[in-house]
Amino acid sequence: MKEFQYIYPKNSQSVPLILGEYNGKALLYAGGTDALARMKEGINRPEQVVNLKAVEELNYIKEDSDGLNIGATTPLVDIVNSKVAQTYGGLSRAVETVATIQLRNMGTLGGNLCQRPRCWYFRSRHFHCIRKGGDVCFAVSGNNKYHAILGGSSCYIVYPSDVAPMLITLQASVEILGPKGSRMVPLEDFYILPKVDPTRENILQPDEIVTRVFVPKSAKQVKSIYLKFRERDSFDFAMVSVAVSAKVSGNKLSDLKIAMGGVAPVPWRAKKAKMVLNGNTVSDELLKKAGEAELENAEPLEQNEYKITLTKNLLKRAVGELLAL
Amino acid sequence: MTGWKKLNDMTYLGKSYTRVDGPDKVTGRAKYTYDLKFPGMLYGRILRSPHPHAKIISIDASRVVNMPGVKAVLTDIKDEVFFVGDDVAAVAAETEEIANEALLRFKVEYQVLPFTVREEQAMLDDAPKVFSNRDNNIGSTQDRTEGDVEKGFQEADVVVEQTYHINVQVHNPLEVHGCIVKWQDDELYMWDSTQAVHGERSAMARHFKIPENKVHVISHHMGGGFGSKLGMKSFHIICANLAKKAAVPVKLMLDREEQFLAVGNRPSSIQKIKIGAKKDGTLTAFQLDSFGTAGIGGGAGVPQPYIYQFPNYKVNHKDVFINAGAGAPMRAPGHPQANFAMESIMDELAEKLGMDPLELRIKNDPNKTRQQEYLIGAKQFGWDKRLKSGSQKGKIVKGMGLGSGRWSGGGNRETKANVNIYPDGAVDVKIGTQDIGTGARTIVAAVVAEELELDLKDVLPLIGKSDYPWAPASGGSTTTPSISPTVKLAAEKAKNSLIVRVADEWKVTPDQVIYSKKTFTSKDGAQSLSWQEACELLRAPISEMEKWNEGLSDSGTAGCQFVEVEVDKETGHVKVTRMIGVHDCGLVVNMLTTKNQIQGGMIGEIGYVTMENRLLDADTGIMPNADMENYKIPGALEMPDFNITMFDESERGVIGVGEPPAIPGVGAIANAIANAIGAHFYETPITPDKVLMAIQGKEGKS
Incomplete structure (x- = not known):
């Protein structure tokens, strides 16, 4: 690892200025569970590392009349254990599926939402892939068992966060702080596909940071669930995951929202499946139709066709479990 | 030289006792x-x-x-x-x-x-050559024949032919x-x-x-x-x-x-197998064409036909070079690969014969120990509750499978050890073995304590230095059968020297001195000395060296394992729920560490069959999953219930048990998955994607 300058920002406002000063080349470091690994592998060789843990004002969980506010550097474990957060549908349970207890102790909510992809070509210093400014996606003709079946184009990463799909179905938004102030953006609009820009996963400008996540009170009025399928139960990213929220009356779903992890370069809004299911009485037949509609245009690579079946099955299971809540 | 005491007369051997360096290891005092x-x-x-x-x-x-x-x-x-x-x-x-x-x-x-990282491609005539000074990428070859394989297949009522691909595992x-x-x-x-x-x-x-x-x-x-x-x-x-x-x-x-x-890996193995049997399950013929790669090294052969008796067989194997790191021996080299293919095809054969897989094995296994182990394991496991393959409805289906293994595990006759008794009563034993985590340090002390009738804590085991008396490498399950007899003999010799010293003191012949439980007494009962007092008679430490000798150890173990799995048919997830192992290793030196080691072997099997996979990128030759995130090994949640039974053959003396438990479960897990979903697997590891596609393929066909 290269030697670097370790910068302690005074407050959150100073962070965008520091980032601007170093032209966005300084590395943000909060829990470090992702950043440290990238530094060790040599994917990032920063001259400056900004210690976000020093910004204590970003570590909080607070509820107000509008909803739940969670600071970006709040450790994931605190969200799991928070009595208040536990009242926001499947949020806490989704956070609990992240990695392992050790990593949840260190990892932060902001870090989880802004983490870089796990694609082994991206993570390896041997491959100068398109996401690192190269020309090709090595997954296309390489080992692509874990890659995207939806939304891929020049790059086939899958977005790894467990928390993002759940938050999106709960209509959460993120507060983005830049040098000129802050703005709120629906989390759904935060992530971008490779066709927009294959070198980044979200809309953050080089001198912007996420400071807060806001979950509206409406999350308490719906049922929601996050279902994660791991190849290895002990510790794994999602092979495929499904987050669902809806108002349930009998076997009927309304206000349905579905977001999926592990299938696309962004948390994937299953809008076609929603069209089939929303407002209708759920049956096995309808669930099958919903899955087929959503995966109709899936483009599996050589080794990940199984994800189509897996996604359909998990979608069916997630809705089934939601109805049983 | 005297033999081992009777099992019931021993304090440590055959029993369970914790590691002497356990506290050092868990507190971090042990320096690696x-x-x-x-x-x-x-x-x-x-x-x-x-x-x-x-x-x-x-x-x-x-x-x-x-x-x-x-x-x-x-x-x-x-x-x-x-x-x-x-x-x-x-x-x-x-x-x-x-x-x-x-x-x-x-x-x-x-x-x-130019390079090649695929075995199939590397074997072609126009493949890039790994070594420019060789004509092709074929390394050593093996041809073995017994009987008349053509005749054997003619005698067969049922013939099964399949090809198995077993991937590379890393230590x-x-x-x-x-x-x-x-x-x-x-x-x-x-x-x-x-x-x-x-x-x-x-x-x-x-x-x-x-x-x-x-x-x-x-x-x-x-x-x-x-x-x-x-x-x-x-x-x-x-x-x-x-x-x-x-x-x-x-x-x-x-x-x-x-x-x-x-620094090494377990070679791949691609085995094209043809197997024949009579209607009653009697095996008649076995034919194997196999190849495999140990990268730029050799040693990808498999000991086929494994376990079961074939009057006629023909085996040919080719080692193939590819541009990857050299293989190295890995826990039971060749055996897990052989086991996977053999147990898989035996289950297919049993299915075709309409026979129970256990019955087919009992009929064709010539090993008397394993014959008994099958019955013990089947009863404990509840093998009679095994359902017809693929017959269960519902999301979660259960499956059962079994497999067998064998190993040699004898001692090395060049092993030497030195036992010292000091005038202050202290005892140490020096032997140039090493503890690779299996408890060698502990058993060295225990064998001396047993022989000298001292407490385990009274003996200082000094190992892990080449300046100590020669002992073999910790490999091939040879450590325990090498060091236990040697250390016992050195301790016995040291004890006899102390008895001679006491006899001198009492002016009697040594046969008039009885030693038992830290006390020396004269046969006439007139004199008595504690261990401490006897040692104080020494003017210099007793230091006795001995060499390994026959009669205290043996070679050759059997073993079988029964496995139960649960398969989630909607995700392809496999959970190994129960593993039962019945193993033998002669006189068990430490029941606790032996069972630990067997359990470790079983965990390794779960990893090998359901997760571990050394990938090589075809375009670049780079391993994309050279890390513990993407090269998956089992964690705590992957642990099944373990039940291990040691089949008692203590009269045979000490035999190694390092490799044997890493073999039988390999085919057993694969067969349990096949039993659960009703589709067989021809490639390892059996990961959720493959299970899901197999279920889909099966449902597509029906």
Whole structure:
């Protein structure tokens, strides 16, 4: 690892200025569970590392009349254990599926939402892939068992966060702080596909940071669930995951929202499946139709066709479990 | 020489007792090579090839040698690299960080050569050659025949033919490979995470052309090896050369990625098998065409036909070279590969015959011990509750499978040990074995304590140094059957010397002295001395050396395992829920560590069959999953309920049990999955994607 300058920002406002000063080349470091690994592998060789843990004002969980506010550097474990957060549908349970207890102790909510992809070509210093400014996606003709079946184009990463799909179905938004102030953006609009820009996963400008996540009170009025399928139960990213929220009356779903992890370069809004299911009485037949509609245009690579079946099955299971809540 | 006491008369042997170094290990007091530091010590790192095959045209190290903190550089290691991760250059620096940064400053000009990383492709006539001085990529071949295989198939009522692909597994010991080398005058000291202090001493002495008694290899504690730390590797030589050049100690520990690439693996195996049997299940013929790769190394053969008796068989095998790191022995080399294919095809055969898989095995297994183990295991497991393959409805289906194994595991007759009894009553035992995590240190002490009728804590076991009496490498399940008899004999000799001293004191003949439970008494009952008092009679320590002898150990073990799995048909997820092992290893020296070791073997089987997979990128030759995130091994949630029974054959003496438990479950897990979903598997690892596609394929067909 290269030697670097370790910068302690005074407050959150100073962070965008520091980032601007170093032209966005300084590395943000909060829990470090992702950043440290990238530094060790040599994917990032920063001259400056900004210690976000020093910004204590970003570590909080607070509820107000509008909803739940969670600071970006709040450790994931605190969200799991928070009595208040536990009242926001499947949020806490989704956070609990992240990695392992050790990593949840260190990892932060902001870090989880802004983490870089796990694609082994991206993570390896041997491959100068398109996401690192190269020309090709090595997954296309390489080992692509874990890659995207939806939304891929020049790059086939899958977005790894467990928390993002759940938050999106709960209509959460993120507060983005830049040098000129802050703005709120629906989390759904935060992530971008490779066709927009294959070198980044979200809309953050080089001198912007996420400071807060806001979950509206409406999350308490719906049922929601996050279902994660791991190849290895002990510790794994999602092979495929499904987050669902809806108002349930009998076997009927309304206000349905579905977001999926592990299938696309962004948390994937299953809008076609929603069209089939929303407002209708759920049956096995309808669930099958919903899955087929959503995966109709899936483009599996050589080794990940199984994800189509897996996604359909998990979608069916997630809705089934939601109805049983 | 006397034999082992009767099982019931022993305090330690045959019983369970905790490790003597357990508290040191769990508190961190135990120092592994990784933990050691010496004054002035430098950190070595190896620059490794990014290419699967290339000639090194030049290495420009000018920007390395000028780096502050860099103390030694090696650029003359080799001129051709054969796999991604092969040695190119090396550096020793004051800190690990400097050494790592230094690696980025080498400028290497390569002439990139064509390469091959797929066995099938490597075998073709026009494949790129791994070694330019060879005609092709075929290494050693084996042909074995017994009886008349054509006739055997003619006699068969049922014939099954299948091809099995078994992927490469990597050892992944908890402590990665590494050593510290210090030259003192013309003597070489090496602290090494090794399975063979004596083997490394010989190899280093030969390589550096110095007398063996000027090489000292030390391995106090080491974090596992599974066969990948059995001998000298290139990093040992590099480290010693760096230390020589820098004239200070150099520590060179590999990182996890290097472990994946450069220090061994379990070879792949592709086995095309034809098997024939009569209607009643009697096996008539076996034919195998196999190939496999150990990268640029050899040894991908399989001991087929495995376990079951075939009057006629024909086996041919080819080792294939590819541009990947060389294989190394890994826990029961060749056996798990053989087991997977054999047990898989036996289950298919049983299905075709309409026979119970256990019945088919009992009918064709010539081993008397295993015949009994099958019955014990089947009863404990509830084999009679096994359902017809694929017959269950619902999301979660259960499956049962079984498999068998065998191993040799005898002792090494050259083993020597030295037991010392001191005038203050202290006792130690010196033997140049090493504890690779299996409890060797503990059993060395226990055998002496047993023989001297002392407490375990009264005996200091001194192991892990090549300066101690010779013992073999910890491999092939030979450690316990080598060291237990030897240490016992040395302790017996030392005890007899003390008896002679006491007899002298009492002016009686030694046969008039009875020793029991730390007390010496004269036969007439007139005199008595405690252990302590007897030792105080010594003017100098008793120091007795003995050599291994026959009669206290044996070779040859059986073993079988029964496995239950649950398969989630909607996700393809496999959960191994129960594993039952019935094993034998003669006289069990420590029941606790033996069962630990068997359980470890079973965990390894779960990883091998359901997760572990060394991938190589076809376009670049690079291993994309050379890390513990993407190369998956089982964790706590993957653990089934274990139930291990030791089949008592204590009268045979001590036999090794390292490899045997890593074999039977391999085919058993595969067969349990097949039983659950009603589809067989021909490729490892059996991961959720494959299970899901198999279920889909089956449902598509029906």
